[in-house]
């Protein structure tokens with residue numbers, strides 16, 4: 001019996017008004033898990049408001065009930081019994097003001113996860129928080145409707161890097177098999193996520209690839225703020241660009257540097273498993289997983305590149321975890 005999950009379920013059963021949220025700049029697991037949790041709570045007869053500080057990225061806008069999400073850093077109600085924070089390692093990272101005033105339930109799978117809430121359920125073996133939301137739904141006796149299945153499938157698909165990242169195992173496939181059985185349509189979902197990019201993203205990809213450098217097991221690329229403006233790209237268009245650097249044979253670690261309007265850099269790190277980039281990101285105040293992580297660092301580019309790549313070169317090789 002999963003004690004942490006039981007405590008979350010007990011809190012769900014004994015309360016009525018829920019806020020459901022996740023980290024700012026939401027990814028597929030954040031959006032999919034927030035929507036699925038909201039739909040599950042409503043099915044259980046609860047009131048649930050999904051809220052995120054930032055807009056839903058274009059490729060996730062067609063998810064069922066995505067239009068229900070409140071986009072604001074200010075809470076619209078002050079009478080929530082509980083706030084459920086999904087896939088997020090701190091209250092600060094939600095960027096929602098006043099969230100800490102509510103009792104919090106924390107459900108997370110990051111290696112950088114923290115026990116910041118009244119009830120914490122952390123499972124770093126879960127391929128996505130969506131896997132934990134599914135588990136909770138089954139424990140609660142909820143029905144996995146086609147809408148819920150679609151949200152959960154999208155989260156698992158994207159958080160496993162299309163079933164490519166380390167940690168993808170038979171449990172992952174058993175889950176998505178069940179989600180497809182419950183009504184998730186893999187073809188339609190793949191079309192929305194992989195074949196619905198704005199042209200700006202492809203123009204930005206061109207700019208990023210022209211900056212590609214490789215030194216042994218390390219490859220990196222960058223885009224400047226000026227290139228973001230010229231290509232008409234927005235933040236979410238940077239999603240996944242780092243994987244083009246990781247796609248090179250013999251490259252073990254990849255870094256993508258994006259210049260922010262204030263001259264700082266957001267850095268995405270990816271690893272094929274030889275280095276734990278989550279640990280490296282945490283040293284810079286960021287976080288994530290062993291094989292996918294992010295952090296912020298001061299510019300200019302030369303400085304950002306030197307400190308991050310310098311640290312990656314020093315990182316001790318790790319034994320790839322057995323699953």
Ligand SMILES: [Mn+2]
Pocket residue numbers: 029030087109127128129159
């Ligand atoms: Mn996740």
